[in-house]
Amino acid sequence: MIITVTLNPSVDRTVDLSGPLARGRVQRAHATRQDPGGKGINISRALAAGGAATVAIAPGDDTDPLFAGLDAAGVRYDNVSTGAAIRTNITVTEPDGTTTKINEPGPALDEGTVERIVERIVSRAAGASWLVFAGSVPPGPAQDVYAVIASRVRGALGAAAPSYALDTSGAPLTEALAPGAIVLPDVIKPNGHELAQLLGREDGDALEADPRAAADAARILVERGVGAVLCTLGGHGAVLVTADGAWHAVHEPVTVRSTVGAGDSALTGYLVAAERGDTPSECLRHAVAHGSAAAALPGTQMPSAAQTTPDAVRVTELGPCAGFPQVSHTPPASHTPRGTAHDAARHRAAATQPAVKQPATTRPADPPGTASAPGPADAAPDAPGPDRGPAGLRP
Numbered sequence: 326m327i328i329t330v331t332l333n334p335s336v337d338r339t340v341d342l343s344g345p346l347a348r349g350r351v352q353r354a355h356a357t358r359q360d361p362g363g364k365g366i367n368i369s370r371a372l373a374a375g376g377a378a379t380v381a382i383a384p385g386d387d388t389d390p391l392f393a394g395l396d397a398a399g400v401r402y403d404n405v406s407t408g409a410a411i412r413t414n415i416t417v418t419e420p421d422g423t424t425t426k427i428n429e430p431g432p433a434l435d436e437g438t439v440e441r442i443v444e445r446i447v448s449r450a451a452g453a454s455w456l457v458f459a460g461s462v463p464p465g466p467a468q469d470v471y472a473v474i475a476s477r478v479r480g481a482l483g484a485a486a487p488s489y490a491l492d493t494s495g496a497p498l499t500e501a502l503a504p505g506a507i508v509l510p511d512v513i514k515p516n517g518h519e520l521a522q523l524l525g526r527e528d529g530d531a532l533e534a535d536p537r538a539a540a541d542a543a544r545i546l547v548e549r550g551v552g553a554v555l556c557t558l559g560g561h562g563a564v565l566v567t568a569d570g571a572w573h574a575v576h577e578p579v580t581v582r583s584t585v586g587a588g589d590s591a592l593t594g595y596l597v598a599a600e601r602g603d604t605p606s607e608c609l610r611h612a613v614a615h616g617s618a619a620a621a622l623p624g625t626q627m628p629s630a631a632q633t634t635p636d637a638v639r640v641t642e643l644g645p646c647a648g649f650p651q652v653s654h655t656p657p658a659s660h661t662p663r664g665t666a667h668d669a670a671r672h673r674a675a676a677t678q679p680a681v682k683q684p685a686t687t688r689p690a691d692p693p694g695t696a697s698a699p700g701p702a703d704a705a706p707d708a709p710g711p712d713r714g715p716a717g718l719r720p
């Protein structure tokens with residue numbers, strides 16, 4: 326069972342254009358669609374599509390179209406009722422695969438709602454394999470809310486607490502990895518820009534384009550005690566770094582329809598593979614296969630495992646990096662007994678490291694019009710696997 330928590334869910338409205346976006350003009354949409362959205366919601370949708378056991382925990386008004394969409398798709402959810410309408414996020418897709426996204430801040434979450442979310446997690450999480458926190462934090466809670474909830478769950482469930490995955494950016498990610506964090510994530514899924522931000526660096530573009538450099542940067546976080554870093558690199562695939570090694574994987578070129586949700590799909594592929602006990606390199610293979618399959622679908626659609634092509638993914642071991650201490654030889658994160666010496670070692674490692682620098686709160690935009698990154702920072706860099714070189718850009 327994989328439990329996802331989305332503090333800021335969304336209804337994703339996608340507008341498909343038959344030509345390039347013309348700013349300042351009236352344009353007719355070629356097609357539109359609406360999907361349940363928000364990163365954790367997407368992960369649960371992808372899991373359910375593949376027949377995996379999942380529950381999506383999310384706040385929102387009971388009658389919101391988001392929950393009707395989940396009912397229609399047969400996705401189990403636990404709606405923490407707020408009476409507030411869920412935000413609508415807009416995606417505009419152009420024939421060349423360029424994806425432009427505008428996300429609303431979302432309705433404020435009060436302390437009482439966060440408390441009810443913690444109670445729901447604790448009541449469901451004992452014995453689950455993974456607890457996934459994904460997406461932005463809406464107005465209201467402090468930026469360390471994920472770190473606080475993770476430690477509350479660990480405090481309540483002890484060794485029965487699930488492994489913990491985190492897919493967010495900016496201050497909530499920085500806070501979750503800060504030296505004082507009681508529980509560090511077993512896996513995080515930044516893109517190259519988010520990884521650079523997290524380390525207080527400005528070389529996000531370079532990391533997105535250079536898997537070796539991304540792996541070296543990710544290693545810094547593994548040295549600080551993060552179990553695994555799955556870093557998606559847009560058209561350059563993805564890298565996975567654990568205490569045992571580093572791997573790069575890339576998918577054969579695919580025709581990109583919408584990169585929205587590709588990163589969520591990639592994390593889903595990783596979690597499913599880790600849950601069944603695959604090796605790290607196989608977990609990465611399935612992550613990239615899932616991400617590429619999502620990028621080939623319009624709107625915020627999540628592929629099932631049957632729609633993915635893991636055989637079209639080339640995985641390369643990147644080899645050890647000079648100066649990287651072999652702190653332990655742990656199995657994949659999901660196999661690690663929880664609340665054990667492994668955790669203690671990770672916490673010690675984290676405590677001896679300097680604070681992770683505070684990143685800017687906004688994600689840097691990609692240079693417009695580049696072949697390998699046709700969309701905005703939120704969408705394009707999240708898409709692992711598909712080669713958006715000339716062959717990957719067919720409409």
Ligand SMILES: O=P(O)(O)OC[C@@]1(O)O[C@H](CO)[C@@H](O)[C@@H]1O
Nearest residue numbers: 335362363364414428460461586
């Ligand atoms: O504003 P956030 O929470 O960072 O991201 C929300 C979002 O862009 O993420 C998903 C794709 O990953 C979409 O379904 C959704 O609209």
